[in-house]
Amino acid sequence: MKxxxxxxxxxxxxxxxxxxxxxxxxxxxxxxxxxxxxxxTIGTEHALTPEQIKAADIVILAIDIKIKDKxxxxxxxxxxxxxxxxxxxxxALIKKMEEIVK
Numbered sequence: 001m002k003x004x005x006x007x008x009x010x011x012x013x014x015x016x017x018x019x020x021x022x023x024x025x026x027x028x029x030x031x032x033x034x035x036x037x038x039x040x041t042i043g044t045e046h047a048l049t050p051e052q053i054k055a056a057d058i059v060i061l062a063i064d065i066k067i068k069d070k071x072x073x074x075x076x077x078x079x080x081x082x083x084x085x086x087x088x089x090x091x092a093l094i095k096k097m098e099e100i101v102k
Contacts, residue, residue, distance in 0.1 A: 001032045001033070001057045001058065001098065001101055002032070002033045002034075002052075002055050002056050003027055003032055003033065003034040003035075003056065003058055003059075003060060003094075003097060004034070004035045004037075004048050004053060004056040004058075004059055004060075005023065005036050005037070005060035006036070006037045006038070006039060006048075006059075006060075006061050006062070006063060006067050007019040007020040007037070007038050007039075007062040007063070008038065008040060008063045008064065008065050008067050009040070009064045009065070009083045011040075011041065013040060015064070015083040015084065015087060016038050016039070016040045017038065018083070018087050019062040019083040019086040019087055022086055022087055022090035023060060023062065023086055024036060026090035026093070026094045030091075030095075030098070032094065035048055036060075039067050039068060048072075050072075053072055053073065053076070056076060057077070057101045058076070058077045058078070058100060058101050059073045059076045059077065059079070060078075060079050060086075060093065060097065061073075061078060061079070061080040062081055062085070063080065064082050064083050064084075077100055077101065079093070079096065081093065
């Protein structure tokens with residue numbers, strides 16, 4: 001499964017990067033390809049490319065704030081959750097994504 005997503009917390013610091021890391025590790029353990037963009041106080045990092053977006057089976061938005069360019073995911077299967085959910089339940093979210101994509 002090809003997963004893309006965005007992580008963004010209120011402060012744009014800790015939870016943003018923790019959520020990204022937890023999702024990346026959980027997806028890798030499950031054998032999935034994942035690319036996660038971060039949006040925060042220092043701007044956008046690891047920006048998703050149009051090719052990555054087009055190829056994605058599902059989008060995970062681990063966000064606590066409004067993000068930039070959300071419309072680029074129109075037409076994709078999307079799961080949106082707070083960063084805290086990802087921090088505590090990344091493996092369960094990967095399983096949920098697998099169910100949705102089936």
